[in-house]
Amino acid sequence: MKPSSSQLALSVGRRVAMACVAALLLAAGFWTSWGTAQHVLLSxxxxxxxxxxxxxxxxxxxxxxxxxxxxxxxxxxxxxxxxxxxxxxxxxxxxxxxxxxxxxAGSSGALLAWVPLGGALLLAAPVVGGGLRMTRTAWATALAGAALLAGAFFAL
CATH class of the missing domain: 2.40.50 (OB fold (Dihydrolipoamide Acetyltransferase, E2P))
Known part of the structure; x- marks a missing residue:
């Protein structure tokens, strides 16, 4: 059975909204991290x-x-x-x-500076997996965030 135009519009609207939420989470995490990371990485x-x-x-x-x-x-x-x-x-x-x-400064300073991005990656993973139905990308996003947070934890 072919979906109606209203069902198609609702599906597209949901995907666009979820993509905007995921992009907003990642942009906020990057922007927050960059405030400190720029001084460490470009020292x-x-x-x-x-x-x-x-x-x-x-x-x-x-x-x-x-x-x-x-x-x-x-x-x-x-x-x-x-x-x-x-x-x-x-x-x-x-x-x-x-x-x-x-x-x-140093590698521990760089990892600590990117902690907000790691949290944003973890928060964006369920949005990508559930809202956009991109499970492999969601797992990769979650693993990248977890690796970043674990690296920062062990750098302490």
Whole structure:
């Protein structure tokens, strides 16, 4: 039996809506991750150094920042508080240009920066699988998100 034009329009509309939701989730995850990841991945020409965390507040941790080069250490440099930052430890960091804020550098910093994208991939997988009926793509999306989150977890 051939589907009617209203059934066809409903099917196409559902697919378009689900594709928009999946695209919105992935775009939001990428945009959120890129805010930090750009400083870690494109760090050439940026100020690098080591942060020794001395105290942590509700939203940020501070410590002594020792930049590479002739500039001496300075106290009170902030880094965003997360499970990846602990008092009494030293971290490789990159200074965000135009601010005094530091972000973790290296492979662990890169993985931590992409955590929001990993979560977005996991959230988009059921939308792709159920709404778009693309089960193989949904599994690949979910596995990519899980691998990214697991990598970040083990980088801690």
């Amino acid at each position: 050439k020409g940026r100020e690098h150094g080591t942060l020794s965390v001395t105290e942590c507040g509700d939203t940020a941790c501070t410590g002594t920042y020792d930049p590479e080069g002739p500039v001496g250490p300075r106290a009170g440099a902030p880094i965003e508080r997360s499970v990846a930052v602990k008092k009494g430890r030293d971290y490789e960091v990159v200074l965000k240009p135009g601010t005094g804020e530091l972000v973790r």
